[in-house]
């Protein structure tokens with residue numbers, strides 16, 4: 001996770017028969033993906049054009065956006081596009097931890113940072 005905000009553990013519901021679902025926490029949306037018997041949590045919007053990723057697919061170790069087909073590696077979120085400009089995009093992943101056998105996501109508390117806040121954090125070396 002590349003986000004300097006404080007975090008908290010949020011229990012993950014696991015709807016039967018679903019391989020992905022939206023999770024809302026502090027007005028932020030995330031996608032929980034079930035893949036190979038593991039749960040992954042990512043941002044809900046694609047880092048390319050901020051369009052919804054929920055209808056994307058997991059193929060060959062990457063989440064593929066349904067809009068322009070950029071593929072983001074599972075685990076790292078790195079974009080696999082061959083265009084150098086597209087390689088800057090990274091899909092944010094959030095850690096999944098188990099507490100007493102229940103899956104939780106470690107999610108940031110509060111609203112997403114504005115661009116100015118992100119630039120300042122980057123300048124401080126916090127990102």
Ligand code: FES
Nearest residue numbers: 046048049065068
């Ligand atoms: S919006 Fe996802 S690849 Fe363009």
